[in-house]
Amino acid sequence: MANRDHSLDDGIIQAAYSEFLAYGFQKASLHKIAEKAGVTTGAIYTRYKNKDALFASLLQDFLETMQVLFAPIAEEYEKAKCSAQPDGILRAINAEEQVYFQLLTEHCNDCTLFFCRSDGSSMETVLHKLMDQKAEQTVEFFSHIYGKAPNADAIRLLMGSQFWYFRQLLDQHMEEGRMLTCLQAVLDFTNAGWRQLCDTLQ
Structure with missing residues (x-):
């Protein structure tokens, strides 16, 4: 087997990123990706098993980044467990929300790929x-x-709605300042709901 031409890899990745970001996983075309990268579709298939494998490869670093950013939040929730006070719970929730702000400001396109463009892919399952x-x-x-x-069903609906808010912000392509202001307003609203939940469980 001939050695693979690694000089083509970056071009394929950049073209794939652009295509998936613009059209989403389902509507993206490997043929168009190949055209943008100046390669044949065969060159893509020598590197990736299929379109899904290519899409998933674009998000691996982002998923690792998310793990790193969210790791300290577990400590905040442990502190909240020990305090068993609404303020401690809200501090943990707020710390987690700050990670979402960081993701939006530092990894906006990756967030868009993962939360908004992954329908139909293995990343949607993730x-x-x-x-x-x-x-x-x-x-x-x-x-x-x-x-x-x-109420577990209500919790699932609440968590799902927060992801939906996040997705809507990304889909609307807002300017960063406006997007962050909007996210803060939404989180202020949901935080009031979390506080009320704490009150009803006490």
Whole structure:
């Protein structure tokens, strides 16, 4: 087998990123990606098993970045568990929300790919698993603190709505300052709901 021409890799990645960002996973075309990169579709298939593998490869670094950024938040929730006070819970939630602000400002295009352009791909499955995991963790968190579980179905709806808000902000291509202001207003609204939930469980 001939050695692969690695000089083509960056061009394929850049073309794929542009195509997926513009059209989403389902409507993106490998033929157009190849044209933009100045290669044949065969050159893409020698590097990636299929379109899904190519799309997933673009998000691997971003997923690792998310893991790193969210890792310290677990400590905040542990502190909140120990305090068992609404203010501690809200501090943990606010710390998590700051990570979303950081993702929007520093990784906006990656966020768009993952949250808005992944429908139909294996990354959509990863996103839904993250949402389900977050909902389960939230139910467990409140159950541990208050000794009784909140309505799990309502929690899933609340968590899903927060992801939906995030997706809508990205889809509307707002200027960064306007987008962050809008996100803060939405989070202020949802935080009031979390505080009310704490009050009803006490």
